Amino acid sequence: MSTAETKLAELCGVQIVAREPVAGGDISGASRIALADGRTVVAKRGPVVAREARMLAAIRTLGAPAPAVIGQADDWLVLEDVGPLRPFDARAWEEISQALEPLRSADQDETYGWPEDYALRDVTVSNTRTTDWAAFWRDNRLLCHCPDLAPPLARRVEALTVKLADIIPARPPAAIVHGDLWGGNVVWNGERASLIDPCAYYGDREVDVAAMTVFDTPPEAFFDRLELSPGWRARLPVYRLWMWLTHIRLFGESYRPAAEADLDRLGF
Helix, strand or coil: CCHHHHHHHHHHCCCEEEEEECCCCCCCCEEEEEECCCCEEEEEECCCHHHHHHHHHHHHHCCCCCCCEEEEECCEEEEECCCCCCCCCHHHHHHHHHHHHHHHHCCCCCCEECCCCEEECCEEECCCCECCHHHHHHHHHHHHHHHHCCHHHHHHHHHHHHCHHHCCCCCCCCEEECCCCCHHHEEECCCCEEECCCCCEEECCHHHHHHCCCCCCCCHHHHHHHCCCCCHHHHHHHHHHHHHHHHHHHHCHHHHHHHHHHHHHHCC
16 A cells, blocks of 8 residues: 555545546546445645635535545545536536525625635735725735736736726625636536535635636526626626636636736726
């Protein structure tokens, strides 16, 4: 048995029978582990898995569906297996909207951010706490990328941030947002939609709505069920922009046209 399998067996409390990679995971890989007692679990390894475990616990505490943490030690995280994956259908989108609903009930004053920073590979996700949501988004989700962007794109982002307080609210209700909620971070198993791989913090719930439009096309019924605040469609490009800028830094310039398109929509 390898050192990794020994560690995983210790976390699971039972011997490992088989281990296979789980599809997906552009940033951190995962494996489905078959255990000697007949269970299957999912194991991940990375430098911020302890923070991920705390985020998942916070999401689950509110009653939102997310995998339970089986064990965490060093750079290993073992989770409840909520798969297998099924393609999204109409019922999936209904379940996703229901999965997000409990996150609105966070017992939180209007302070945005999180007790600790996160990271997506070598991109730091700063969560410095503040009572001004527009300032949080400006400093921690937009301006932070500018030193690593091509100068013309950076200048457009900087111009947007000057007017940001006119576009997004200063004090929206503070929900826990998943923070990286594209379709690959939702496991639909045909019966339940579970939220995985969070990049969580307290913020405007429209962040997650915008993220679901980055690589997916939710039906109108999905948005209707969320009962969003007036003007939400006009704000989606602001919140999508963080995803595009992060992807530029992680994966390269192929994502730049998408960022430029949302800046065009915003008039910058």
